[in-house]
Amino acid sequence: MELVKKIGFVLLGLFIILNWGLIMSGIIRKIIARLGMRRGIKVFQPYINLIKNYSIRSQISHGVMFYLGPVFRLSGGIGIFLFMPLIHGSELWSNFSFTGDLILIAYFAFFGMLGMALGAGEGGHPYSAIGISRGLAQFTAIELPLTLAIISIAIQYNTLSISEIVAAQQGGIQNWTLVTNPFATVAAMISFLGAMGHSPFSVVMAPQEIPIGPPTEYHGTFLGILQTNRAILHVIEAVLYMNLFFGGATNWGILILKSFLVYFWSVFVGMVFPRFRVDQSIPWLLKLPVLIGIIAIALLII
Amino acid sequence: MSLSNKNEQEKNIRVTEDKFLAPENRKHTVIGPGGEEIFVDPLNDYFCTEKPKVEKPYKGILEKFYNWARAESLWVLGYGTGCGSIELPPLFSPRFDAYRFGVAMRPTPRQSGVFIISGYLAVKTLKRVIRSYEQMQNPKYVIALGSCTINGGMYWDSYNTINRLDHYIPVDVYIAGCMPRPEAILSGFNRLKEKIKEGRAEGANEYIEKLEWYKANQKKIIKDWNMPDYNW
16 A cells, blocks of 8 residues: 555656746747847647647658667656655655665766757657767767766765655754855866756757757657657756755745756856867867866865 | 560560669679679669558548647748749748748758649659659649649740649649739748648649559650659
């Protein structure tokens, strides 16, 4: 009975996160439109797009991996969700979080990318192949500062459990990792820019250049699955950063507010700075952010 | 007609078609890694030769709901064929802002549902239009922009442009003018939305039902037909 209740809450949490993700992307698009002096899309446009994509009548397949690509991507996103504690202090909203969940989540983040790479590769479109090679190369560089930051906070809190890291940050802003370990936070927030795929690290999708990267051949339900995953992934990655660096959340209101602000950081930077080429972004990520990450570890060891 | 006769006739047709084919698309033999000879017929081996099927609409309230979603989310293929394509970029500028009607540009035919034929259509471009149109997924809609797509417009006696677009692909909405202003295009989008919501925009199925007639018209114009009959 306990397990059934737990699964029920996990599904409910997934439903809330999915809807918040769709509404959040609508709000962000609206904000971007207002910055450009436009009226912009309806806030519920992402829902309509999703329904439209699921209602396409004919689909073309390029093989088995082409089918499995979006499925892998979605299981990557849901995999991150399943092991992420959402609300601090609530047994039911902590999903299947356990002592080593941080490692598992870092793995799931890459898992979806690899599955998508295999699937989009079978699509056979040259832009897919270019997008994939750029995406995987850049993502490796993005992971490096994040990994250093995670090692740093693992040393700081002496644990790899997200729940315990959140618990250690309770009691006010002065206990947040943002204050206690600012170097790790800076390294990770730079890595977050890359993970969200906004400018300056948007060369993977690269609108106006190699439109539209890996999902070039995906349409209809396939694209619908990818959009569903994107809505989940954006929120849940913001929730991960919120848990690690900004003190977690004690109720849904705070979770929604903090995840919006964390996500908005990537949008803010994206609106201000132009796009890096892939041969600029990887060296840039490997220089300053990695240095900051190493400093974050060195300070704790010394 | 006996079977052997028919085969021979088909063979003759293939041979006459072959002279338009690019060298890599002609039938040829390839030497394999073990030294064996492999016969390759690229048009049959590399491309899907299956015929498209009519995808029947759903029934009742479900189809109405889907049609509402399709109408409110029009993804336009970012492909301009003639001078009218210069009227498309302003649509997404702050002044006209087509995003508020649910219109967005998509760079790939796979994901887009609306094809805007923006102006005169040269014979060379017609081939690309057919390829792109056939790669779009059912349901798909066509907006014809400018008088050139209706009767040829100022190019009606040109040696190199087609006159009536709906002889080659089914058209849902015509926007007359030379050239139509972005306001006219926005109004055209709204006409298309009404048509989709009423369930009358079934151009994709119409194209498949009358495929032979469309193909005959297309092949009359395109002399160097060097692609499969239906581009999946």
